[in-house]
Amino acid sequence: MAENLLEVKNLKKYFPVKAGIFKKTVAHVKAVDDISFAVKEGETLGLVGESGCGKSTTGRTILRLLEATAGEVIFEGKSVMDLDKKAMRAIRRDMQIIFQDPYASLNPRMTVADIVGEPLDIHKLAKNKKERNEKVREILENVGLGAEYMHRYPHEFSGGQRQRIGVARALAVDPKLIIADEPVSALDVSVQAQVVNLLQDLQKEYGLTYLFIAHDLSVVKHISDRVAVMYLGKIVELTDKHELYSNPKHPYTQSLLSAIPEADPKKKKNRIVLEGDVPSPVDPPSGCRFHPRCPKAFEPCSVKEPEFKEYGDGHFAACHLLDK
Amino acid sequence: MNKQALVEVKNLKTYFYTEEGIVKAVDGVDYEIYPGETLGIVGESGCGKSVTSLSIMRLVESPPGRIEAGEINFQGKDLTKISEKEMRKIRGNDISMIFQEPMTSLNPVYTVGDQIIEAIMLHKDVNRKEARKQAIDMLKKVGIPLPEQRVDEYPHQLSGGMRQRVMIAMALSCDPKLLIADEPTTALDVTIQAQILELMNSLKESYGMSIMMITHDLGVIAEVSDRVAVMYAGKVVEYTDVDTLFDDPKHPYTWGLMNSIPKLDKDVDRLEAIPGSVPSPLNFPKGCKFNTRCPLAEGKCYDEEPPLEEAAAGHKVRCWRYKDLEEIKKRGERIYEDRGVQK
Numbered sequence: 086m087a088e089n090l091l092e093v094k095n096l097k098k099y100f101p102v103k104a105g106i107f108k109k110t111v112a113h114v115k116a117v118d119d120i121s122f123a124v125k126e127g128e129t130l131g132l133v134g135e136s137g138c139g140k141s142t143t144g145r146t147i148l149r150l151l152e153a154t155a156g157e158v159i160f161e162g163k164s165v166m167d168l169d170k171k172a173m174r175a176i177r178r179d180m181q182i183i184f185q186d187p188y189a190s191l192n193p194r195m196t197v198a199d200i201v202g203e204p205l206d207i208h209k210l211a212k213n214k215k216e217r218n219e220k221v222r223e224i225l226e227n228v229g230l231g232a233e234y235m236h237r238y239p240h241e242f243s244g245g246q247r248q249r250i251g252v253a254r255a256l257a258v259d260p261k262l263i264i265a266d267e268p269v270s271a272l273d274v275s276v277q278a279q280v281v282n283l284l285q286d287l288q289k290e291y292g293l294t295y296l297f298i299a300h301d302l303s304v305v306k307h308i309s310d311r312v313a314v315m316y317l318g319k320i321v322e323l324t325d326k327h328e329l330y331s332n333p334k335h336p337y338t339q340s341l342l343s344a345i346p347e348a349d350p351k352k353k354k355n356r357i358v359l360e361g362d363v364p365s366p367v368d369p370p371s372g373c374r375f376h377p378r379c380p381k382a383f384e385p386c387s388v389k390e391p392e393f394k395e396y397g398d399g400h401f402a403a404c405h406l407l408d409k
Numbered sequence: 410m411n412k413q414a415l416v417e418v419k420n421l422k423t424y425f426y427t428e429e430g431i432v433k434a435v436d437g438v439d440y441e442i443y444p445g446e447t448l449g450i451v452g453e454s455g456c457g458k459s460v461t462s463l464s465i466m467r468l469v470e471s472p473p474g475r476i477e478a479g480e481i482n483f484q485g486k487d488l489t490k491i492s493e494k495e496m497r498k499i500r501g502n503d504i505s506m507i508f509q510e511p512m513t514s515l516n517p518v519y520t521v522g523d524q525i526i527e528a529i530m531l532h533k534d535v536n537r538k539e540a541r542k543q544a545i546d547m548l549k550k551v552g553i554p555l556p557e558q559r560v561d562e563y564p565h566q567l568s569g570g571m572r573q574r575v576m577i578a579m580a581l582s583c584d585p586k587l588l589i590a591d592e593p594t595t596a597l598d599v600t601i602q603a604q605i606l607e608l609m610n611s612l613k614e615s616y617g618m619s620i621m622m623i624t625h626d627l628g629v630i631a632e633v634s635d636r637v638a639v640m641y642a643g644k645v646v647e648y649t650d651v652d653t654l655f656d657d658p659k660h661p662y663t664w665g666l667m668n669s670i671p672k673l674d675k676d677v678d679r680l681e682a683i684p685g686s687v688p689s690p691l692n693f694p695k696g697c698k699f700n701t702r703c704p705l706a707e708g709k710c711y712d713e714e715p716p717l718e719e720a721a722a723g724h725k726v727r728c729w730r731y732k733d734l735e736e737i738k739k740r741g742e743r744i745y746e747d748r749g750v751q752k
């Protein structure tokens with residue numbers, strides 16, 4: 086069994102809601118509310134959920150791009166939460182991120198060589214300019230961009246090519262873990278497949294570990310080994326991808342899976358259409374957060390929060406129904 | 410099909426005259442929409458799918474845009490020829506439209522009720538009190554809880570899914586014969602998307618209207634369409650009924666699109682990605698416009714554009730080599746080579 090590269094324990098991230106002239110904190114948005122999971126070395130853990138469920142906040146809090154409210158993040162056996170700025174910077178060499186929007190995440194005034202070379206400068210990985218350029222060229226070729234693109238600016242590229250530049254930048258420092266935050270959702274369908282294939286190839290080649298955050302369940306299923314489903318700041322289910330898709334235990338996962346329109350007109354599915362919208366994370370429902378929309382809710386659901394625990398063979402879920 | 414088409418688009422060309430040159434966004438498109446059916450239009454960004462619908466509504470901004478050629482026949486009238494005054498009677502009344510982003514298509518300073526009432530009073534001979542009653546009725550029909558209260562709320566007080574329901578209520582308030590839906594669920598979460606698609610399907614049946622569903626999502630297409638037009642670079646490249654399209658795609662582009670999306674019920678190690686990206690509309694290649702990305706492209710494909718020809722009954726395809734693709738499919742091979750990691 087592979088070692089855990091990353092462990093997240095009881096992670097919480099609350100954002101204060103301020104009001105009035107003195108900007109008094111009146112409430113908190115509980116974006117991530119007590120979640121725990123681990124990512125094994127070399128695997129891809131998918132993190133899925135609808136908008137506002139806290140999946141992106143989770144990714145950013147792990148990298149300490151956002152400071153956690155409580156909880157622990159352990160990377161290679163070391164807690165990263167109390168590292169000072171310098172030590173944190175050093176450890177970011179091993180943990181990189183790819184962002185969703187390839188248009189907003191690249192500086193328009195920097196050439197591709199500078200964008201990809203900047204992490205090399207920060208971590209002092211190249212002795213001189215020649216070596217740096219050599220490395221940049223090599224990385225660009227690895228992500229399928231020719232060296233002739235080195236001195237161009239981001240606006241000269243298509244969405245798919247920009248995302249390749251984003252991948253190259255993350256790869257430049259030879260990281261162990263890459264947090265990919267919706268890396269393909271801004272891309273056209275045909276280009277999505279190119280980037281997904283690229284990420285898989287690079288994983289094989291460099292032995293990378295991915296935390297793959299997305300809302301598209303089909304893409305997540307394709308690329309992940311295990312999948313965690315989030316709802317309103319909580320992980321509601323986590324298991325092996327085949328198990329999750331063939332035997333979903335949580336009613337939210339079940340309805341989420343049935344809601345995906347599949348590219349097969351003959352398939353008439355028994356769709357579980359959920360009522361209503363996702364409630365506000367400022368004032369989440371009592372008990373199980375899913376109970377107001379859950380088609381199977383019964384008495385304890387509105388009162389007691391279900392415990393997130395294992396139901397055989399690495400299949401974790403949080404639902405009262407399973408204890409019935 | 411013997412039925413009379415509700416809308417018949419013939420050789421439609423809509424060009425944009427920009428400083429960099431002429432953008433041929435829609436370049437000779439033909440299709441028909443029959444009463445009570447849903448025509449799906451699928452394609453990637455920039456393929457001209459939205460511009461065709463804006464052309465039907467005559468909402469193409471001019472300048473720089475212009476309907477260059479073609480006919481749009483709707484109930485015996487050619488919509489490209491009639492006056493703006495006549496068009497205004499049709500728009501929002503016989504043909505209405507819903508858009509992708511429900512926040513930007515609703516006016517933030519009016520209540521949703523005011524906006525629906527405006528549409529009703531513009532096209533129907535009713536007083537405000539009656540229009541308000543109808544508006545509340547519509548909101549109820551699209552599944553908005555407490556419609557008597559919601560009618561006096563502003564768009565920002567509603568969630569994304571609710572706003573899209575309001576848009577649908579407004580679009581349907583005048584009993585249109587055709588509803589054009591331009592990526593109506595793209596901005597919504599999957600569980601909300603499922604609600605909206607379900608709503609549209611049930612409203613289509615109860616109103617007996619036709620829907621033109623524009624989307625990039627083949628899943629949505631499979632779910633709601635009766636027939637489908639696949640667009641690439643301003644042209645229809647494949648046109649048939651939905652079952653045939655998914656069973657037997659004949660154009661390499663359609664084939665590529667279908668194999669580049671991961672399926673929930675099937676595992677593949679690698680997706681069949683279409684290489685490259687959509688060519689710039691300022692600089693389309695000569696010959697078949699897909700030739701820069703097509704693994705089957707050869708000789709003729711680079712010189713001459715293929716016509717949209719009938720490959721089987723009711724199945725049209727724009728490709729010189731669709732028969733060769735057939736052979737490859739029979740052998741069960743993948744047509745898109747893997748580029749893999751370059752060394």
